[in-house]
Amino acid sequence: MDFVHYFQYLPLGLFPLALIGRVPRGLKLLPVGLVLLIEVQYVTSELFGSLVGAIHPVSAFIILWTAMHTTRRAWDNT
Template identity: 35%
Template structure:
């Protein structure tokens, strides 16, 4: 694999930004799920917060795509980031189409699993080569 000393500071910076964004996305998805749980089990008025909160993090995967390529992350990392964006986009359809509503929590599960895979995978490449 690429040695850390051979990567420019710029590439290491982009990789670090990618790792930060990937773990930020994981945290946001967990918070989003918690807000949905509060709306279901405690206070239905929390749905407005659930609907609004997604706008804070919905474009993080697009930034991740850019940083994946700028940081010369391993092949497929940019495509996985695109898949995260596509899943978030699909959430809008399942939330607004009654026939697809049951898929909304299923896609949320896929979203958290994929975001964890991307975050764990990217953490191995922070700053340079593979981090043990």
């Protein structure tokens, strides 16, 4: 089992918790964006050749930035 399989569904759990916790709309949608970015990681690493595979590290950086941005906004919102 790969490393990503341990936490790939974590953002899916964050979305219902955000709905229950009355979080602002922007913070509700960021976990959904993280799920989509993780799917982009799968697509760029498995399905296409090296040309599209070059996007793989860029999307990894975007995932990192989005996770940090989500955490910072959630922290400032409390």
